[in-house]
Amino acid sequence: MKKAGAPFVFIGCIELLEDVGLRAQSERELIERLEEVPAGSIFYHTYGYFLRHRYFVGPYANDFATWAVVHLRDQMLGERLAVVDPFEFDTLEQLREELISVIDDHLSHLSAVPRADYGEPFYFVQSHVVEVPTGHEAWGLEEFRGCLADVDASAIYYHLVEARARLGRRSGDFAAWLRESLSRPDLAEHVERIDLYLSSLERVRARVLNLLVEAIEQAEEAYQEPT
Amino acid sequence: MIKIEDYRDVAPQGTVDLLLKLAEKVRGRRFLHVSMTRYGGGVAEILQRLVPIMVDLGIEAGWEIIGGDAEFFSVTKAIHAALEGEDQIITDEMLQHYLEMNRLTALKLNLDADLVLVHDSPPASLVEHRPPEGTWVWRCHVDLSSPHRRIWNFFRRYVTRYDAAVFSLPKFSQKLGIPKFIIHPSIDPLSDKNRDLSRREVQTLLASLGVPQDKPLLLQVGPFDRYRDPIGIINAYRMVKKHHDVRLVLVGGGSAAGSENTDVHEVVRDTATHDPDIVLLDLPPDAHLQINALQRAATVVLQKSARDGFAIGIAEAMWKGKPVIGWASGGIPAQIIYDVTGYTVTSVEGAAFRLRHLLNNPELVARIGGAGREHVRRNFLITRHLSDYLALLVHLTGRST
Numbered sequence: 222m223k224k225a226g227a228p229f230v231f232i233g234c235i236e237l238l239e240d241v242g243l244r245a246q247s248e249r250e251l252i253e254r255l256e257e258v259p260a261g262s263i264f265y266h267t268y269g270y271f272l273r274h275r276y277f278v279g280p281y282a283n284d285f286a287t288w289a290v291v292h293l294r295d296q297m298l299g300e301r302l303a304v305v306d307p308f309e310f311d312t313l314e315q316l317r318e319e320l321i322s323v324i325d326d327h328l329s330h331l332s333a334v335p336r337a338d339y340g341e342p343f344y345f346v347q348s349h350v351v352e353v354p355t356g357h358e359a360w361g362l363e364e365f366r367g368c369l370a371d372v373d374a375s376a377i378y379y380h381l382v383e384a385r386a387r388l389g390r391r392s393g394d395f396a397a398w399l400r401e402s403l404s405r406p407d408l409a410e411h412v413e414r415i416d417l418y419l420s421s422l423e424r425v426r427a428r429v430l431n432l433l434v435e436a437i438e439q440a441e442e443a444y445q446e447p448t
Numbered sequence: 449m450i451k452i453e454d455y456r457d458v459a460p461q462g463t464v465d466l467l468l469k470l471a472e473k474v475r476g477r478r479f480l481h482v483s484m485t486r487y488g489g490g491v492a493e494i495l496q497r498l499v500p501i502m503v504d505l506g507i508e509a510g511w512e513i514i515g516g517d518a519e520f521f522s523v524t525k526a527i528h529a530a531l532e533g534e535d536q537i538i539t540d541e542m543l544q545h546y547l548e549m550n551r552l553t554a555l556k557l558n559l560d561a562d563l564v565l566v567h568d569s570p571p572a573s574l575v576e577h578r579p580p581e582g583t584w585v586w587r588c589h590v591d592l593s594s595p596h597r598r599i600w601n602f603f604r605r606y607v608t609r610y611d612a613a614v615f616s617l618p619k620f621s622q623k624l625g626i627p628k629f630i631i632h633p634s635i636d637p638l639s640d641k642n643r644d645l646s647r648r649e650v651q652t653l654l655a656s657l658g659v660p661q662d663k664p665l666l667l668q669v670g671p672f673d674r675y676r677d678p679i680g681i682i683n684a685y686r687m688v689k690k691h692h693d694v695r696l697v698l699v700g701g702g703s704a705a706g707s708e709n710t711d712v713h714e715v716v717r718d719t720a721t722h723d724p725d726i727v728l729l730d731l732p733p734d735a736h737l738q739i740n741a742l743q744r745a746a747t748v749v750l751q752k753s754a755r756d757g758f759a760i761g762i763a764e765a766m767w768k769g770k771p772v773i774g775w776a777s778g779g780i781p782a783q784i785i786y787d788v789t790g791y792t793v794t795s796v797e798g799a800a801f802r803l804r805h806l807l808n809n810p811e812l813v814a815r816i817g818g819a820g821r822e823h824v825r826r827n828f829l830i831t832r833h834l835s836d837y838l839a840l841l842v843h844l845t846g847r848s849t
Contacts, residue, residue, distance in 0.1 A: 233466045235839040238630040240618040273827075291786075341781070344618035346630060351839040353470045355462075373462025 223440075224360050225402040229394075231357040231368055233376040234350045234383065236272055238265070241345040247336040248293065251285070252324050254345060260313040261347035261387075267307040267316060268386045269348055271422055272378045282419055283307070285320060285343070292340025298327045306418040307386065350383055362403070362440065366433040374422040381417060381425065395429060408436050450500040450638070458637045459831040467831060470838045471505035478508040479841055480561035484524065484570040486513050488733060490633065490760065491567050491589055497636045497830055498837070507838075512557045514571045520549040524570040530596035531569055531603065532757075543602055550574050562845045565837070566610070575609045583844045586610040589633070591620045591757050591778060612844060616758045617779055629840060632782065633760045634833035635767060635824070640736035642767055645744055653741035659727055664694045664807065667746035669739060669761055672700040672713045672728075675754040679712060680796045682719055682726065684750070687800035692807045695725045697742060743768045747813065748806050750799060753778055763828040766790070766820030771813055773802045783828065789820035 241262050245251040255263070266284035281287045281303040290299030301323050310316040328334060337343070355372050359365035369377075380394035390397060392413055400409035411432050417425060456464045479502060483491050495511055502509035516524075523542045530536040554577035566572060567587045578584050586607055592600075592615070600622065607613060607624060614629045615621040621628050635642050645653075654661055666685060670676035678698050685696040698716065720726040731738055743749060749765035751774040758779030765772050766783070772790035774780035784790040791802040806813050826832070 233462070233469070235466075235470065235835045237836065237839040237843050240615065240621055240628040240630055242621075242623060242628065244618075341619065346618060349839075349843055351470070351842050353466055353473070355465065356469055371462065373466045374460070375466065376462075 223362070223403060225398070227398075227402045228358040228360050229365055229368075229398045229402070231355040231359075231372050231376045232379050233353045233355045233373045234272075234379040235353060235375065236269065237349045237351060238346050239349060241347050243345045244342040245345075246342045247334050248289070248295070248298065248324055248328055249334045251288075251343060252321055252328075254343075255317060255321050255324070258345050259347055260317070261349075262345045263313050263317045263320070264386060265346055265348040267305075268382050271382055271417070271420075272375060288337075288340075288343045289335075292337040292343070293335045294340070295327075295335045298324065298335070301327060308416075308418055311391070313386065350379070350387075352379070362405075362433060362437050366430060366437065369426065369433070370430060374426065377422045377426050377429075405436070408432065449504075450497055451504045452501050454638055455501075455829075455831050458825070459829055460825055463831050463835075467505065467835055467838070470835060470842070471507060474838060474841050474845075475506045476508060477563070477841060477845060478510065478561040479837070480559065480564045481509070481511045481567060482514065482557070482559070482564060482571045482574060483511070483567040484514060486511075493639075494634065494636065494830065494833070495567075497639060498834060501830070501834060502837075505834075505838075507841075510561070512559070514550065514553045514574070515556070516549040516553070516570075519545055527569050527599060527603070528590065530599035531592055532590050533594040533596060536596065536599070538599060547573050547576075551577065563841050565614075569603065572603065573606045575606055578609075583611045584609075585612045585614055585629075585840070585844065587614045587631075588620070589616060589757065592622050593620055595622070614840070617782055620757070620779075631833065631836045631840070632779075632828060633758050634828050634830045635760060635763050636830045637767060641740050642764060643740070645737075645741055649737075650741045650744050653738055654745055657729060657738055657742070659697055659729075659742070659745070660695070661745055663725075664692065664747040665742075665745055666694055666696045666748055666750060666803065667699070667742055667765075668697075668750045668752065669699040669742070670751070670753065672698070672716050674712055677712075677752045677754065678716045679719075681750055681752055681799070682716065684796045684799040684803060685726070687797070688803045688807065689725070691804060693725075694747070694807070695727065697727045697729065697746070699729045699731055699739065699742060739764075740768075743770060746770055748773060748803060750803075751775065751780060752799075753780060759783070760828070762790075763824045766817075767824045767828075769817035769821045771806055771816035771820065773799050773806075775799075783823075785819075785823060788816070789823045790816060 241258055243254045243258055245254045270282055281299055286299045286302035289295045305319055307316055355376055357368035357372055359368045384390040384394045396409040396413040399405045412429055415428050452464055481495055485492050499509050499511045523546045526536040526538050550573045554574050560579055561582050564582055564584045565587050568589050575584055610626055612627040613624060614631050616633055618630060668681050672678050720728045743765050749770045749772045751762050753759045754777055762772050762774055762780055762783040766789055772784060774784050774792055776792040776794050781792050784792050786792055793799045
């Protein structure tokens, strides 16, 4: 089995939450606050969902959509926000613009602004990610598969979500390593194409593991063929 | 001696390894907790477990207790209630006494540490006497959203001298000019209150409490006061009782002060004497195993809490695989994922409806109970609490080794 030029070092993470000190009581206030909150808060309420809900997801996969449905009783806005897939945006600013645009458009069709009179305000939070080396590192596919099966789910979040959304590594760390260090662009492409949205870290782990198992089996078969 | 390795089988996969690695980053740093008391109450309960685990992880963790006379303890009790929004009579002389006692305490304690976490209001003014080195953080465990204005104005002066504050939820906080972090409380899965019990242990403990197990049990744990509204719970039970032969167990924790609460207690006691299927238990604060057994024996756990801070009892019940019906207030909505781990309701009728819904669908009880236990495993165990505190240590003390 081929050895990589450089090992893949698995990094886990802990998310430390900070109250931004801003809240919204209505859809109009939600727009106003979305314009001013730090990008880290946009990140937390959209991508951050995956770290908090590793196994099962609630009705909507971002906090804005859930708030609109549960506390504003505005199912239409909830649905429109829910389909905003954060992984389709290159930057958090683009994602911020899209969210504002969706709410603005929704409000333009309403005669009264929905308020959380019977629910709770939306509290804006941002997260600080503390990186934690897991001690796992892999030089080849088999080793990579073993490590991936063992590591804390936060490592999957770090390498697939944090790396893409906040650290500017758009391919995600798994695909980048497979492509650059292991010269497996085919496998990298499959990993890169995994749809993270509306999934969970454990499901993503399972899907990457399946791809790795297939690739390992194919490599073993190819190795045996000449004899 | 509690060890981190003891948690490997109960915490989520990879958690203990991650904690060991995180601890390596902060090994040798001193993390000091300061609180009012070493026994009694939720803060002491969790620190009794957290501090030894931190030490086991190689962190120089300490826990100091403040001292004071009887008047100091009575003033701190009044301040605590005022910060939660209750009207209290607190004179300037009382506040001066509070400051003076903490000044004397500061002379006695070694407050040198990389991170000093000061829990709740009693020791908060120690910050006046902080040494030049070290980061100081105020850990507020109460719901500070609507405090008594005069007392909060007095208190705010001290809180803003900290480097940061920690609240259990954003909605419990106040505007401050310092960073405010959010850390949820937690439960210890290995403590007497939450550890696994065999069927025989549960049976023995329930028998000792005089609670038969011949019909489904509905349970609420909490003082018999107007905030926990045991009368409302009894009314919900009565709506259900017409359709299901169930038993209601109300567990109070000592007597709540105040004439209104005395009235509540009397009505509850009077009602219970006329219905053999309502069981009232007045248990001491250290009846952890008994509470554990009752939660494990329950079919559904109810939690009405008009004002109870985070209400971590919800997580305790979910950890035992029980569906929980909680009122949508305080920290309850943050713990219950609607229709996944339980139900939040806003009325007695809503509670009765969900009780019947669950009792008529036993497979739902099993599904919701299982999801609740997993939800707690991921989000409300002491191991998550520990990782949050270590992350705070890394984040605020900067350097990592």
